[in-house]
Amino acid sequence: MxxxxxxxxxxxxxxxxxxxxxxxxxxxxxxxxxxxxxxxxxxxxxxxxxxxxxxxxxxxxxxxxxxxxxxxxxxxxxxxxxxxxxxxxxxxxxxxxxxxxxxxxxxxxxxxxxxxxxxxxxxxxxxxxxxxxxxxxxxxxxxxxxxxxxxxxxxxxxxxxxxxxxxxxxxxxxFRRITAEDIVKRMQTILDDKQITYDKQALLVIARAAEGGMRDALSILDQVLSFGQNHVTVENALDVTGGVATAQLGEYLEALQAHDIAKALTTVEQLLAAGKDAGRLIEDLIAYLRDLMVYQQAPKLLAEAETELVDAHFKPLAQAFEAQQLARMIAVLNETQGQLRLTNHPTIYLEVATVRLGTAAPAQQPQAAKETQASPTVAALETQLAQLQQTVAQLQTAGITPAVARPKKKKHSLKVNKTKIYPILGSATRKDLDALKEIWPDLLSMLTVTKRAMMKISEPVAASPDGVIVSFDYDILVERAENDAALMAELKAGLQKLSGKQPEIVLVQSQAWPQIRKDYLQANGAPKGPQKKAPQTPPVVKTITDLFGDEDNITVTDD
Structure with missing residues (x-):
């Protein structure tokens, strides 16, 4: 058979x-x-x-x-x-x-x-x-x-x-993933039955590579037996799984802890040159860092089987690294692991990750160093504060109360472009405005989704054969729309398609529009001196005006 x-x-x-x-x-x-x-x-x-x-x-x-x-x-x-x-x-x-x-x-x-x-x-x-x-x-x-x-x-x-x-x-x-301890015991039973010698650490390497699957563990064991001529050694297990020896992981992390990036990069290149799998290297590093974190917080939680893989670097590293550093390093390695799946050049990403791991984060800088860097600035500010306090005390002794000048808030206002608005108002008619309002919804529907969202709160307020005035509720939207060349081009193209004309488009802020129109009327032929008494607005018209706004939008017909 x-x-x-x-x-x-x-x-x-x-x-x-x-x-x-x-x-x-x-x-x-x-x-x-x-x-x-x-x-x-x-x-x-x-x-x-x-x-x-x-x-x-x-x-x-x-x-x-x-x-x-x-x-x-x-x-x-x-x-x-x-x-x-x-x-x-x-x-x-x-x-x-x-x-x-x-x-x-x-x-x-x-x-x-x-x-x-x-x-x-x-x-x-x-x-x-x-x-x-x-x-x-x-x-x-x-x-x-x-x-x-x-x-x-x-x-x-x-x-x-x-x-x-x-x-x-x-x-x-x-069904749960099978623990490394249970996998090791099963492999020991099989090897003892077959009368094959083994190193226990080799079985731990295989168990970790199997990731909780007994079938995967036995398949790897089969390969190791074929590779090692009926003797299971750590070296053979590492070669078959593409894993890295625990001592090499310890050396790599020791170099990072000392910020010796050159040594850490050399270690990475040596491991990859020896045929180690980049993805497997990261998994082994994450597992090592996890063991360090668990050992720091609760040494008893580290399984007995896992302690078999502890090397001489383990305990010194557990004392040297802070929990926050270990968490950051695991996060960087996880991110790199995702990048490796999308590239054929893992060396580059591993080198970048090594540099990031070996460079201390700003939050990890010693507190004494921060204080040393900040001390000249703090001393200068303290000197200025003492001088100001002394001056205030002298003024108060002399009976003078110092006045503190408060900076005025600058009110942001848009500049009204009268050279464009006034010509449009000069020839604006109700007919042109009504025609524009009729096609306005169709014009908006022709815009792209993002442009349409911006123009949703706009409204045409005046129109002439050669120009259109559009009001917005907010200054920031007026500025954004004016600076959006693509939007203005889409609006002009849409008006050309719907009305056969390509008028000039001017944008104004809705709150400023009444004052703009008033200034135009005063500057362009608004009658001066005594005026005839304007006819009194009927109450019903006043009520409608209060509801709907400007009287220009309301047509009164006497029956």
């Missing part, structure tokens, strides 16, 4: 063999013992944490002829057939390649038939989140009211992609 990977040979065959999921396995065993199993299960969790293995064990337990305390005996005919994958009543489906409506309808139709050999027909659907919307809808009714002889076990790494209607019809179990 050809060689089989370790994770296949050592796949758990009973609930007690499953590593790191005690809460789940105990719950399932109790349900089997009491006969309170569900018709549908949802197994969620990261890759390599035992979802499919537990699904197969559960399928065996549901059909085992000699169930013992919820555990399958693995000796009966049905257990052995399920282990070999030869029982037709236990159907494994990969939803990644069978995700259509037709495949699920086929399952739904066949689920109606009773099992041929087993007591319970079990459907294990792996990566169920890959099913299409139509396929989920086809599965929905069957999950809600399945035949009594059918159990569905759904497994996924991305439960957030599964419709809530599916999740609510299943019994959900969340």
């Amino acid at each position: 050809s060689y089989q990977a370790l994770y296949r040979v050592w796949r758990p065959q009973t609930f007690s063999d499953v590593i790191g999921q005690n809460a789940i396995t105990q719950t399932l065993k109790n349900a089997l013992v009491t006969g309170q199993t569900s018709h549908a299960y949802l197994f969620c969790g990261p890759r390599g944490t035992g979802k499919t293995s537990v699904a197969k064990i559960l399928a065996k337990a549901l059909n085992c002829e000699h169930l013992q305390d919820g555990e399958p005996d693995n000796t009966c005919e049905l257990c052995q057939a399920i282990t070999a994958g030869a029982l037709t009543d236990v159907i494994e489906i990969d939803a990644a390649s069978n995700n259509g409506v037709d495949e699920i309808r086929d399952i739904r139709d066949k689920a109606k038939y009773a099992p041929t050999q087993a007591r319970v027909k079990v459907y294990i659907i792996d990566e169920v989140h890959m099913l299409s919307t139509g396929a989920f809808n086809a599965l929905l009714k069957t999950l809600e009211e399945p035949p009594a002889h059918v159990v569905f076990i759904l497994a996924t790494t991305e439960p957030q992609k599964i419709p809530a209607t599916i999740i609510s019809r299943t019994q959900r179990f969340d």
Whole structure:
């Protein structure tokens, strides 16, 4: 028989063999013992944490002829057939390649038939989140009211992609990442069984690289065994995982702590030249900094397995770095980690990160240095203050109360461009203004979204055949619109399209507009001297004027 990977040979065959999921396995065993199993299960969790293995064990337990305390005996005919994958009543489906409506309808139709050999027909659907919307809808009714002889076990790494209607019809179990300690113990058991020697630190390196996945850990162990001729060493584990020795990480951080950026950069170049993976280097650095932070705050929380990787630099660094510095360094490395995914030149980003890490942040400068830098300025200010206090005291002795001049606030006002406004007012007519107001909404709709938002609070107040005066509520918007060449071009182009004319556009502030118009009337032919008494405004017209503003906007017709 050809060689089989370790994770296949050592796949758990009973609930007690499953590593790191005690809460789940105990719950399932109790349900089997009491006969309170569900018709549908949802197994969620990261890759390599035992979802499919537990699904197969559960399928065996549901059909085992000699169930013992919820555990399958693995000796009966049905257990052995399920282990070999030869029982037709236990159907494994990969939803990644069978995700259509037709495949699920086929399952739904066949689920109606009773099992041929087993007591319970079990459907294990792996990566169920890959099913299409139509396929989920086809599965929905069957999950809600399945035949009594059918159990569905759904497994996924991305439960957030599964419709809530599916999740609510299943019994959900969340698989956790397996701890480094549990992974190391499992690898020790396997290596002892195979009579292979190993360094414990090498197993810790593999466990960290596996990131909580037992299958990944055993795959890496397989590679290390092939690479190292049946002996597991730290060097081989680092070479296979692309990781960096803890001592080298300590040297790198020691150089950064001493602000020796040149030495730190040299270390980075040496590691990359030796074939170390840039992404893996950053992950190892973050893990090292995390260990330093945990050790500073609560040394007992650092797991015993993790302390095996502590080097001679660790404790001095824990004393030298402040928690705030460690948090900042982790943030910089996290940012760099995101940048590495988008580049083919990781060296550049690692060098930039090294310079940033080795340069002290302004907040980290020693307080004494800050005081030294600030002392000349403070001394000069203190001298001036003493002189002023002495002068005030002398004036008060002489009976003179010093007056403090308060600076006046400058009122920001826009300059009115009379050379453009007055010619437009000279030929402005009500007809031209009414025509402009009629097309104004269409003109605004032709602008881009940002330009339209700015012009929403504008209003035409005067118009002539050759010009338009537009008022705004705020000075700042008048300035911004006047300086926006693109906006003025869009307005002129829109007027050309809607009216066939391209008039001059002048902007004014709405509060200033009445005074501008008054000044124009006084300067251009407003009658002087005694005037005829103006006719009294009828009360109804006054009420309407109060509501709607200027009388120019109101037309009074006598019937």
